[in-house]
Amino acid sequence: MRLALGQACDHARLFHDTGQRDHRNIAETLGTRGILPGVRRLAYFTLLLALIPASAFAGVQSRSLTVVLDPGHGGAFPHDGAHGRGGLVEKDVALAVARKLKTILERSGASVVLTREADVDMPLAQRAQIANEASGDLFLSIHCNSMESSRDRLVTRGVETYFLSPDPTDAEARMLAELENGGPSAMPMPKKTDAVAGILADLALTQARNDSAVLAQIVQRNIVRGAGSPNRGVRQAPFLVLSGTKMPSALVEIGFISHPSEGLLLANEQHQDRIAQALATAVEDFAEQVLARRLLAHGDRPTVVLPELTLDGKTTAKPAADKQAPGRRGRSAQTTRPASAGTTTSVILGALTLPVAAAGSAR
Template structure:
């Protein structure tokens, strides 16, 4: 056995099978994370709608669709208007050993000119560097609630390597999950397609499962901000997110299904 094989085998023992593999064995377990809450209000629409409320309303609809249509077990990081620090969201998620992590947010622009002009959908997965200035600004805004510094890791070098190997598949699947959801969102809502992007979101860093952050629209835009508060639009968003998850899980289960045993051909006399 090579060193890499030994390390990877140890990782599977210590950290469990990759979440995407576990999804093939039982109903999917999904953590849904409504952004902000409590004193952390997030973005605000021109009419006074708050991101913390909109994200929770959409997350509750997403949970309903995932449970009803996929038979999934859905756990919410928060189910009411409460403050919940970003590290606690990550810790909660990892304790559940989920197959997927979905963080739901609304975006915003800082100036009067950009608030009047910029709208649309963005879906993110984790990267150490942002795709562009827009992605960096989104991450900076959402990370504003994060601790100013993270405590030093107490892990040994070997434990760090094992952890990194165990998360490799989850990170690759995060990209696939982001594209699966984003395509459904754009098709269902007709919203402006601002792309699947990468950025260093705190809430995605450390989640030991395929994880995405969905910016369901710009709350700061006069028209889109108003739509985000309407139940019928929230239903479109929630349905599309659930359909994206369904498509992703179908691909994962097909990929991870046991392969038929290869029967050796009889030897030629």
């Protein structure tokens, strides 16, 4: 279901005239029964936006929300990612989930770009470049996790979501970033004085970094709830693929391909569907909770308050001192448009229409 701006204003007058504020009455008025749950939720949120005076939308240009999905790894060994039992490979799971997620989001009206559509090796810098050239509103990199030792492979499972930071949450997060970046020998981790620090120092991207932390938390919450996966928390690390993007970005590890039972789940198409639906819900939540609330609260001066992040139920603390982390293996190397001033655009996701100021601020 998609409402044009003119229709939204008509419905706003209808609600003001009739006083039909009850959620179910509003849904019945516009006939939203019988549509997909995610679309129904977006349709309802549009009705809330429809209550905004029509003058608030004067001069607004409409476009679809642009989501960039990055299926991790690709190509032949050693660039194919982590390996599980029965020939299961990370690159294949990541691409399958990304394709399913793309279908769901496009059904809701979003514009979706995949950094790779096939089994090809793609440098990290090129993935970020694709996202930036697409003027993405958010970037989500999809991966599978893995452990090295026989004991760890038997017991370690769950999902975790990362956002960009020069300071890893812990030694394990640092090791994972090294492996995803290609290893310390193949591609050194960025230092605070290098690329990551430069990005974080750029005032135009500070908001995107804050939004990335929020995005990671929303992704983690939804995938734990929707896919029924153990919660390993929201973490931070200097991932190169995230450092090259200019929009809110997160990297999600959707499960441990090395774990006997979780690896089987990752190969299961129904479980992949659950993961994709959970991630789609996360995208919708992010659009609603960050983009829309910023608009309603601050108009064309977007700000966001970074919520408290938790790791396994505890407040995320300063990175611990060097501590030997369990070894991971199977991770392989993956070989980094401002809007014109004074313009305002509108983001549409399904029935969701969000005017978003583009002048002088990051998304």
